[in-house]
Amino acid sequence: MALEQNFKEYSVAEFFKKNKQMLGFSGKTRSLTTIIHEYVTNSLDACEEHNILPNIRVELDEVGDSKYKVVVADNGPGLPLSLIGKALGQMLAGTKFHRHVQQRGQQGIGAAGCTMYAVLTTGKPVHVITGYKNKMVSCDISIDFKTNKPKIENVVESDSDFHGIIIEAEFGDVKFDKGQYGALEYIRRSAIANPHLSISLKTPDGNLVSFTRTVDKLPRKPKEIPPHPLGIKSHDMLEIAHSSRMPKLSQCLTTDLSRFSADKVKQLKDMLPDIDFSIPPKQLTWSQAEELVKAFKRLKWIAPRTDILSPIGKEQITKSLSAILNPEVLSVAERPPKVLHGGIPYQVEAAVAYGGGIKSKGEIMRFANRAPLLFDTAACAITQVAKAIDWKRYNLNGLDNDPLVVLVNVSSTYVPYTGAGKQAISAEEGLVDEIKNAIQEAARGVKNHIRQKKKASEIEKKRKAFLRYVEQLSTDLSYLANEDASVIKTGIQKIIDEKFGGGLNA
Numbered sequence: 001m002a003l004e005q006n007f008k009e010y011s012v013a014e015f016f017k018k019n020k021q022m023l024g025f026s027g028k029t030r031s032l033t034t035i036i037h038e039y040v041t042n043s044l045d046a047c048e049e050h051n052i053l054p055n056i057r058v059e060l061d062e063v064g065d066s067k068y069k070v071v072v073a074d075n076g077p078g079l080p081l082s083l084i085g086k087a088l089g090q091m092l093a094g095t096k097f098h099r100h101v102q103q104r105g106q107q108g109i110g111a112a113g114c115t116m117y118a119v120l121t122t123g124k125p126v127h128v129i130t131g132y133k134n135k136m137v138s139c140d141i142s143i144d145f146k147t148n149k150p151k152i153e154n155v156v157e158s159d160s161d162f163h164g165i166i167i168e169a170e171f172g173d174v175k176f177d178k179g180q181y182g183a184l185e186y187i188r189r190s191a192i193a194n195p196h197l198s199i200s201l202k203t204p205d206g207n208l209v210s211f212t213r214t215v216d217k218l219p220r221k222p223k224e225i226p227p228h229p230l231g232i233k234s235h236d237m238l239e240i241a242h243s244s245r246m247p248k249l250s251q252c253l254t255t256d257l258s259r260f261s262a263d264k265v266k267q268l269k270d271m272l273p274d275i276d277f278s279i280p281p282k283q284l285t286w287s288q289a290e291e292l293v294k295a296f297k298r299l300k301w302i303a304p305r306t307d308i309l310s311p312i313g314k315e316q317i318t319k320s321l322s323a324i325l326n327p328e329v330l331s332v333a334e335r336p337p338k339v340l341h342g343g344i345p346y347q348v349e350a351a352v353a354y355g356g357g358i359k360s361k362g363e364i365m366r367f368a369n370r371a372p373l374l375f376d377t378a379a380c381a382i383t384q385v386a387k388a389i390d391w392k393r394y395n396l397n398g399l400d401n402d403p404l405v406v407l408v409n410v411s412s413t414y415v416p417y418t419g420a421g422k423q424a425i426s427a428e429e430g431l432v433d434e435i436k437n438a439i440q441e442a443a444r445g446v447k448n449h450i451r452q453k454k455k456a457s458e459i460e461k462k463r464k465a466f467l468r469y470v471e472q473l474s475t476d477l478s479y480l481a482n483e484d485a486s487v488i489k490t491g492i493q494k495i496i497d498e499k500f501g502g503g504l505n506a
Helices: 002-006 012-018 028-049 081-089 110-122 183-193 234-242 249-256 262-271 286-296 314-325 381-388 431-467 470-481 485-500
Strands: 055-064 067-074 126-132 135-144 149-159 164-172 198-202 208-211 329-334 338-340 344-354 363-368 371-373 404-412
Touching (some): 028 067, 081 135, 110 126, 183 314, 183 371, 183 404, 234 249, 262 286, 314 329, 329 431, 344 431
Parallel strands (some): 363 404
Antiparallel strands (some): 067 164, 126 135, 135 149
């Protein structure tokens, strides 16, 4: 009886209330950066989905001991009153988790998690102003933890041509830090990975830091697609079949999976004569799903479509890193799309920047779908791969010794994070190799530059060595040949220049 009395059900909001560290709310600096991350990524996703060049404003004001007022405003499409509560006050509610499309957010937890943290640390709701289709709504939002339902109060509606969203909230147990894990660094990296973004931060001391967009063009809009057959597991196939609206299994395969043609169905029929491809998909059994998945791996498939993902892009990375870091040399590599387990497409791009305006030693910039990852550094596959690279092969002394920045961005319809905090990427098989290949490809560009620079330096040393003897040689030859020394000197200098060039500054 005691066991039955103690057995209770809990909402997901109650779970995260007791395990807020899983959402990134652990440590004062990290908690504030997590809040900025969640709001900024939501704004970016909303603007891009509606073809709006994003303008985002972030304001931080210290209002007490370890207590800050946070304002985040954007020029996006805004939210209707019917969705405000679900978007900002209900865990696991949103437009992202169920869609097979690349987005920064994935679970529908982030913004609601911020509302939760505001209530837990200050007891105050989040104030929201949103403009949507000529209507402006102002309200206060909090969460009913027992039911995981939003509580909306003080609703005021009016006509307005304002569009976008303004979130104002107070958070306790947070801290603003100008270091590598703080809100300022997060915004700097957001500007690097999103050169189409214009973003500003008003710091608690009143300073305004702005990053203007370097590209007046939105990134390619990712498309929602069915999963790719490669990497599909048996349970994935069973779920796809049982939820399909197609009348036949053969139609389910060609409709609910990408890169699946009628010819591929014909090949499967020849390989699996015991499976009836005319049955309704809902009748597919586990053993049949297993046979299908095994057969998928024996077929040749077209690679995932390249237009389903939206990487930063070589040109955009070059422009943003050049503008913000001003390196001596910058090399960018973009790998072709690949497939993870479950038919999830992903793409890796990397950049290696060296020297010039770079003052830090071995900075690793990690991104997932163009969103910065600042925390859980050691647990991330990007960090592990970058540190394992033999940098001496690329004429570099290593991450700890050179003015070097390594940037890696993983684009995917579903990024394999190590936890709900979305700050580290799991070392998935295949993904690790792609990250390594991308970094090495970018590093080769830097290697070539350094090699040419060293070669030019050696030539210049030889040139200067010969030039040291021009004066004496021209005088001696003038005496022996009874010719004008200045003419001989000019001739010798011309020979040296033809052999070694006009010098580094020629």
